[in-house]
Amino acid sequence: MYEILLSQKLVPHVHMFKVAAPDVAKKAQPGQFVVIRIDEKGERIPLTIADWDREKGNVTIVFMEVGTTTHRLALLGAGDFIANFIGPLGLPTHIERFGTVVCVAGGFAIATIVPIARAMRREGNKVISIMGARSKDLIFWEDELHSVSDQLIVTTDDGSYGRKGLVTEPLKELLEAGEKVDRVIAIGPSIMMKYCAKTTEPFGVKTIVSLNPIMVDGTGMCGCCRVSVGGVTKFACVDGPDFDGHQVDWDLLFARQRIYLNEEKSSFEIWQSQGHTHS
Amino acid sequence: MAKLDLNRVPMPRQDPKLRVKNFNEVALGYSLEQAQKEASRCIQCPKRSCIEGCPVEIDIPDFIKAIGEGNMPEAVRILKDKNSLPGICGRVCPQETQCEVKCALDKKGAPIAIGRLERFVADWEQANMKSASPPIIKPAPTGKRVAIIGSGPAGLTAAADLAKLGHSVTIFEALHVTGGVLMYGIPEFRLPKEIVQSEVDYVISLGVKLELDSVVGKVVTVDELLNNGYQAVFLGTGAGLPMFLNIPGENLNGIYSANEFLTRVNLMKAYLFPEYDTPVKVGKRVAVIGGGNVAMDSARCALRLGADVVTIVYRRSEAEMPARREEVENAKEEGIKFKLLTNPKQFLGNEQNWVVGMECFEMELGEPDESGRRRPIVKPGSEFIIDVDVVIVALGTTPNPLIATTTEGLETAKRGIVVADEVTGKTVKPRVWAGGDIVTGAATVISAMGAGRRATASIDEYLKG
Numbered sequence: 001m002y003e004i005l006l007s008q009k010l011v012p013h014v015h016m017f018k019v020a021a022p023d024v025a026k027k028a029q030p031g032q033f034v035v036i037r038i039d040e041k042g043e044r045i046p047l048t049i050a051d052w053d054r055e056k057g058n059v060t061i062v063f064m065e066v067g068t069t070t071h072r073l074a075l076l077g078a079g080d081f082i083a084n085f086i087g088p089l090g091l092p093t094h095i096e097r098f099g100t101v102v103c104v105a106g107g108f109a110i111a112t113i114v115p116i117a118r119a120m121r122r123e124g125n126k127v128i129s130i131m132g133a134r135s136k137d138l139i140f141w142e143d144e145l146h147s148v149s150d151q152l153i154v155t156t157d158d159g160s161y162g163r164k165g166l167v168t169e170p171l172k173e174l175l176e177a178g179e180k181v182d183r184v185i186a187i188g189p190s191i192m193m194k195y196c197a198k199t200t201e202p203f204g205v206k207t208i209v210s211l212n213p214i215m216v217d218g219t220g221m222c223g224c225c226r227v228s229v230g231g232v233t234k235f236a237c238v239d240g241p242d243f244d245g246h247q248v249d250w251d252l253l254f255a256r257q258r259i260y261l262n263e264e265k266s267s268f269e270i271w272q273s274q275g276h277t278h279s
Numbered sequence: 280m281a282k283l284d285l286n287r288v289p290m291p292r293q294d295p296k297l298r299v300k301n302f303n304e305v306a307l308g309y310s311l312e313q314a315q316k317e318a319s320r321c322i323q324c325p326k327r328s329c330i331e332g333c334p335v336e337i338d339i340p341d342f343i344k345a346i347g348e349g350n351m352p353e354a355v356r357i358l359k360d361k362n363s364l365p366g367i368c369g370r371v372c373p374q375e376t377q378c379e380v381k382c383a384l385d386k387k388g389a390p391i392a393i394g395r396l397e398r399f400v401a402d403w404e405q406a407n408m409k410s411a412s413p414p415i416i417k418p419a420p421t422g423k424r425v426a427i428i429g430s431g432p433a434g435l436t437a438a439a440d441l442a443k444l445g446h447s448v449t450i451f452e453a454l455h456v457t458g459g460v461l462m463y464g465i466p467e468f469r470l471p472k473e474i475v476q477s478e479v480d481y482v483i484s485l486g487v488k489l490e491l492d493s494v495v496g497k498v499v500t501v502d503e504l505l506n507n508g509y510q511a512v513f514l515g516t517g518a519g520l521p522m523f524l525n526i527p528g529e530n531l532n533g534i535y536s537a538n539e540f541l542t543r544v545n546l547m548k549a550y551l552f553p554e555y556d557t558p559v560k561v562g563k564r565v566a567v568i569g570g571g572n573v574a575m576d577s578a579r580c581a582l583r584l585g586a587d588v589v590t591i592v593y594r595r596s597e598a599e600m601p602a603r604r605e606e607v608e609n610a611k612e613e614g615i616k617f618k619l620l621t622n623p624k625q626f627l628g629n630e631q632n633w634v635v636g637m638e639c640f641e642m643e644l645g646e647p648d649e650s651g652r653r654r655p656i657v658k659p660g661s662e663f664i665i666d667v668d669v670v671i672v673a674l675g676t677t678p679n680p681l682i683a684t685t686t687e688g689l690e691t692a693k694r695g696i697v698v699a700d701e702v703t704g705k706t707v708k709p710r711v712w713a714g715g716d717i718v719t720g721a722a723t724v725i726s727a728m729g730a731g732r733r734a735t736a737s738i739d740e741y742l743k744g
Contacts, residue, residue, distance in 0.1 A: 041554065086453070216543065219519070221520070233525075233530060238681070255631065260558045263558035
């Protein structure tokens, strides 16, 4: 059992937990994830590691309420326990002194990009970060990302904060303005990662994306998370989750993410009918 | 000499019509009377060849004799002296190719049903002895620490044996439960999870410590264990990586590895969805590709989950099928169809990326290949299409590369197997032993247990040296 030490609602439907998991904290690296299971009847789902404190032995996760499991998770708070918290899984993001790195985060993936930006900067890169959300009320950790970036651009879809538009627009402008970009890291909803990759492709800038297919064990055992990269089947849990965005078969990823759409819907309806509501 | 009784006492089983609608155990087990009748057939021959056939060398004639005499506590003692997991072995060991094939009565076509008797003794203990069993006598601690990686049959056997010798043993398990393939792979109707957990509890009662959720290679490495207080490490991580066909369309929705399908059903209890959160797709027309026990297990699970038609698609003929005869018969009885001498060429999908069909070749058998079985050859121009909603690929598994790639100085061979001495389980890396599927590739529960047993002897010798 893993205790939730701190729970905080960051913005509507997005939550942060600090979880006591000293062994995971000891080994966590940027870009890795954990697999959690709430209780005996729960499913195993992957959640990206947002931060860790090796000395205090805790790991920070940030998640959005999407299906039954994340909604149930959102009802837990400090002092509650999660049955299983397994990690750190997956390969860490490749950190190297590339020169100039653009870190793009969409939605709640802002939490994932912070440790990557921090590590990239520590390695001596110039870090330009772009974070985007639908609207102002969904923006969080702006200061955190700012503090690990040389430059930060914020966008909102509705223009309620920062510049109006999608993250791909400032990304494209940077590249067109002749900014020498050596690497792009794009993390967020799959569709956003796809379009970031499409944006950078004509400029030939290597773009790393963090894929989030459905997983079960997260250790390479089941193959549920298979993705196609450069025409080769890979298991995102052990070969990734980071891949070259220009090589990813996005349509396959989208399709495989929808395998259990009906079951997810019915499971959530049953859960709601039992008197549960959004947090 | 008394006249030989060649009538094996049949095992009562659930009616096929009923059992395809539930996940309860198919084989129901002997009554005391049936067990004693079967035990009385044993002629207690002086050669005791059955023991040679047992990878963990159970004193088979002795426990059978104890059953015959009605001395069940003695039968339990004899059995558990050599086998810490008798309820499991009694159910899933291929006795017909091990102990029973060596039985003097096998020549007459009616070997003693050793597996059924083993299961009877284990179940009898479960029902009658748990509270009354004498306290386990703890051996004098040696002060030596051993890390066991993986809690499947190899790891559990090694852990129990080493603990009985007084060593301090910790098992590291990647999943959230103990038992490995016994929990995620073999279905409830063939091996109830309650039996597995009660035998795991026995191993734990010997003083073995357990670290669940511990993915060795990620959260801690083998080298870190060796440098942090463990004198020896035993790798029993099995063969967890599923093989695919590598043909077009294999990533379509609805195509599972058997590992994923069985993990969802057995470990995550998808058959109880939505009470349990993990879903599984079943479909009306299911094809299972492969001819081993895992293929039979997958097919029989799919049927129980409500599929209309479940077809085993296998590229050779029935004679070459690696599955246990008994499991093939069970599958047939339940209505599983067999499409033999058939091999998929490609999978066909619809616009939503769901599998809808499987184009197959007809095959014929040629000369024997390196496995000794006749090689399947494609009949040119024989392509035909099978309509399917779900496909389960049960072609076998190879070791997960996680340990080998994160441990300095291990030697690996074809398909990622770890090289270890066949007798001692010693790897080329000092203080590291390995056994079970990680060394042999996918094999049986009992062969993994045998490897755990042999490695224990070698580890013990090293620790005492």
